Amino acid sequence: MVSNESFLVVARYGFGLPASSTLTAYSVLAQWESSYPGLVLRRADGLPPDLHGRVQAALCSLRGRGCLLRDLVRVRGRDVFTSVSRALLGLPGYTYRYLNTRLFTIPWHSEEVEERKEGEQEDKSQGEALEEVENKDKACCDQELRAACKALWELNHFFCKDVYRIEEASDHEQGPKEAEAGGGSPQAQCSKGSPVTAQFNVTLLNYMDPTTMDQLKEEPYYGMGKMAVGWHHDENLVSFSSVAVYNYSCQDDKVEGGSSEDAGRAPWRLGLKVAWDINTPGLAVPLQTGDCYYLRDDLNRTHQHCVLAGEAARFSSTHRVAECSSGTLEYIRRRCEEALENMSTNPDTGARNLHSLSPSALQLSEEIHNEVEFEWLRQYWFQGRRYSRFCSWWNKPMEELEESWREMESMTQLTLAVAEDDSCEEQRRKEVAEALLPALTERQQHRLTWKERCESRLAQTLPPEEAPINRPYWCDGDPSMPLPFDLTDIISRVESLLWK
Numbered sequence: 001m002v003s004n005e006s007f008l009v010v011a012r013y014g015f016g017l018p019a020s021s022t023l024t025a026y027s028v029l030a031q032w033e034s035s036y037p038g039l040v041l042r043r044a045d046g047l048p049p050d051l052h053g054r055v056q057a058a059l060c061s062l063r064g065r066g067c068l069l070r071d072l073v074r075v076r077g078r079d080v081f082t083s084v085s086r087a088l089l090g091l092p093g094y095t096y097r098y099l100n101t102r103l104f105t106i107p108w109h110s111e112e113v114e115e116r117k118e119g120e121q122e123d124k125s126q127g128e129a130l131e132e133v134e135n136k137d138k139a140c141c142d143q144e145l146r147a148a149c150k151a152l153w154e155l156n157h158f159f160c161k162d163v164y165r166i167e168e169a170s171d172h173e174q175g176p177k178e179a180e181a182g183g184g185s186p187q188a189q190c191s192k193g194s195p196v197t198a199q200f201n202v203t204l205l206n207y208m209d210p211t212t213m214d215q216l217k218e219e220p221y222y223g224m225g226k227m228a229v230g231w232h233h234d235e236n237l238v239s240f241s242s243v244a245v246y247n248y249s250c251q252d253d254k255v256e257g258g259s260s261e262d263a264g265r266a267p268w269r270l271g272l273k274v275a276w277d278i279n280t281p282g283l284a285v286p287l288q289t290g291d292c293y294y295l296r297d298d299l300n301r302t303h304q305h306c307v308l309a310g311e312a313a314r315f316s317s318t319h320r321v322a323e324c325s326s327g328t329l330e331y332i333r334r335r336c337e338e339a340l341e342n343m344s345t346n347p348d349t350g351a352r353n354l355h356s357l358s359p360s361a362l363q364l365s366e367e368i369h370n371e372v373e374f375e376w377l378r379q380y381w382f383q384g385r386r387y388s389r390f391c392s393w394w395n396k397p398m399e400e401l402e403e404s405w406r407e408m409e410s411m412t413q414l415t416l417a418v419a420e421d422d423s424c425e426e427q428r429r430k431e432v433a434e435a436l437l438p439a440l441t442e443r444q445q446h447r448l449t450w451k452e453r454c455e456s457r458l459a460q461t462l463p464p465e466e467a468p469i470n471r472p473y474w475c476d477g478d479p480s481m482p483l484p485f486d487l488t489d490i491i492s493r494v495e496s497l498l499w500k
Contacts (some may be wrong), residue, residue, distance in 0.1 A: 035280050036272055038299030040166055044290025045160065052290050055155050056248050058148035059205065059315040062087060065145065065390055068207045070465060072382075072458060074100035080456050083213045084229065088204030089152050092393060093329030096322045098235045102379040105202060106391050108153035109146050141391040145259055152317060156200050159244035159319050163294055167242075170296075200244065200319040209313040216309055222282045224271050229307035231273065234300050234320065241321035243295040244443065245270075247287040248315040268310035275304050284308060327398050332376055336404040339368035343411050352416050357428065359435040362415055366439030369408040370446070373472070378450045381471040389465055402472065407479075412436070413482040416490065419497055433497045440494060444487040 034037070044052065062068060068085040088096050092107035141149070208228050210216065216226040234243060249268055270293060272283040285293065296303070307316075325331070342365050345352050355361075380387075380398055387394050417430040418424055453459065454470040460467070476484050483490065 004192070007305065012363075031281055035274055036283055036299070036303070038296040039272060039283070039285075039286065040294040040296060042162070042292040042294070043160070044288060044292075047290060047292065047324055051154060051158060053340050054151040055246065056250075056289075056315075058151035059207075059248055059317070060250075061144060061148040061317075062205065063207055064135070065148075067145075067390055068205060069099055069386055071099075071103075072453075072468070073098075073464075079453055079456055080175070081458065083208070085207040087205045088202055089149055089205065090322070092252075093397070094202055094324055095327045096202050096204060096236060096320070097327060100164075102327070102375065103204070104147060104380060104383075104387060104394055106145075106387070107140070107393055108149040108203075110157075111151045123437070135142040140393050145390060149413070152203055152205075155246060155317060156203060156319050159294075160200055163242050163296070164242060165433075166294070167296070176286075195298045199321055201324065202322045203317050203319045206307070206316045206318065207313070208307070208316075210309045210311060219271065219306065219308065221273065221278045222271075222284075224269070224282065224284050224306075224308055226309045227271070227306050228268075228309040231271075231304040233275070233304055234318075236323050236327075237300060238321040238323050239301070240298050243298070243300055244319040245293050245295075246319075247289065247291045247293075247315040248317075249289050249310060249312045250315070265311035268312075268314050269308035271306040271308050273304055304474070322348070332372065332401065335368045336372060336401065336408075339411070340404065340407055343407065352410060352414060354411065354418075357418060357432060359431050362432060362435040365408065365411055365437070366415075366436065368404070368441060369412065370443055372401055372405045372408065374446045374450070377405060377445075377472060381469040382450065382454065382462075384462065384466040384468055386466055405472065410482045412440075416483075416494070419494060429497060437491070437494045437498070440487050440491050444491060447485065447487075 063085075067087045069087070070085050071082045072079055073082055082099075086103070088103040088105050089108045090096070090105040092105065094105045096103045096105075139147075149352065210226075210228065213228060216228060219227050220226060237243070247268065249265075267286040267288060270283075270285040270287060272285070287293075295303075342355050342361050343352055344355060351390045377398070380394065415432060415436050419429050419436060421429065451470050451473075454468040459468045474481050474485055476486070
């Protein structure tokens with residue numbers, strides 16, 4: 001273990017001051033340049049003052065509305081509550097996965113979206129346009145929440161432009177970086193398909209109150225103090241993408257009004273260290289309200305960071321390029337379509353048939369069946385009705401996904417019928433059973449795990465609107481379902497077919 005004098009404390013108005021007299025100011029700068037080249041600081045005065053006001057009011061509004069909640073996550077096979085209250089904002093239909101938990105975005109309302117909606121209304125009467133806008137607002141969220149989400153989008157847009165500008169200039173800069181105030185490149189864009197590397201598509205909002213966080217652990221390697229969040233890498237990010245973080249410390253008793261922090265309280269700090277290395281001095285960066293920092297390039301991969309607790313309550317807005325190749329509504333809809341292509345329904349009789357009984361086709365449909373159920377439906381409902389309480393954007397998409405999942409239950413029933421059909425060729429029956437058994441076994445195990453999680457002691461402590469819901473769930477004999485919830489008997493039947 002490195003002694004508690006072997007970390008660098010970054011000063012408020014400079015790049016670094018040594019925590020030990022054995023370190024010179026030059027060595028601090030050299031250490032930063034060699035060990036932390038991807039860290040960029042932007043002090044609060046580098047952002048537009050009116051943006052600070054809107055963002056801080058938005059954070060307080062979202063917390064006041066109950067949007068920031070502690071997550072019941074899965075760590076090493078057991079459920080634990082996060083010490084931090086969180087909410088995910090971002091592009092509509094996007095998700096972010098961490099600690100075996102999938103968060104679903106509250107959509108931020110960008111200027112581009114608003115302009116498109118206005119364009120759609122041009123050819124309609126004033127009454128029709130007003131009615132449609134009101135219906136859309138009712139179906140999504142109210143004006144207060146829309147304004148809060150849009151403020152966070154404005155911050156996101158600023159970060160996209162600012163990181164782009166810094167990356168453009170990085171080839172000409174050396175040493176530790178503290179971003180200069182000023183506007184970003186007008187060519188930078190954050191829209192999908194843009195060449196800009198910092199296409200932040202989500203922001204994970206965090207709220208931490210040290211007075212309510214029990215048993216904060218001491219930082220173990222450098223003696224940096226109490227940690228609100230331990231050493232970690234951020235998960236589920238596009239490789240080499242940047243992370244941008246906005247810091248807002250506040251007096252908890254004045255959070256609703258968005259007051260600034262008590263200057264006499266110890267500040268929150270960002271801790272940084274080289275991953276799997278406790279010999280290189282760590283870095284501790286004090287953060288004041290409105291300060292921002294960027295973790296650029298592959299710093300998130302090669303380094304770990306932690307959050308060192310201050311004395312006031314603190315918000316952070318952490319903007320990321322989430323790896324969403326399998327994490328968007330568009331993606332899972334395509335997967336459902338791919339699976340359901342293997343089944344047709346007779347329009348006259350309603351009879352259903354499978355187009356292909358090839359092992360690869362059956363395995364694909366069963367794999368997608370499990371993905372929809374355990375990566376989307378159960379993930380969503382395990383978080384209770386938290387989303388629909390203040391934003392109903394996901395209501396209809398989840399209904400559609402559940403309907404597709406029901407169709408896949410019918411596909412499994414058809415596949416099982418082939419495997420158990422005595423008139424079918426024995427080799428074909430065996431191939432179908434072999435394709436079906438692994439998916440059924442996995443499905444049964446996951447259903448039991450999710451059921452146990454929903455009924456756990458911790459889950460029972462949550463208020464009704466946040467309590468996990470074991471959905472989909474149905475009782476044996478439900479005429480609307482083609483197969484039972486408990487697959488034990490079916491698995492035994494398929495196994496017996498293979499034993500023969």
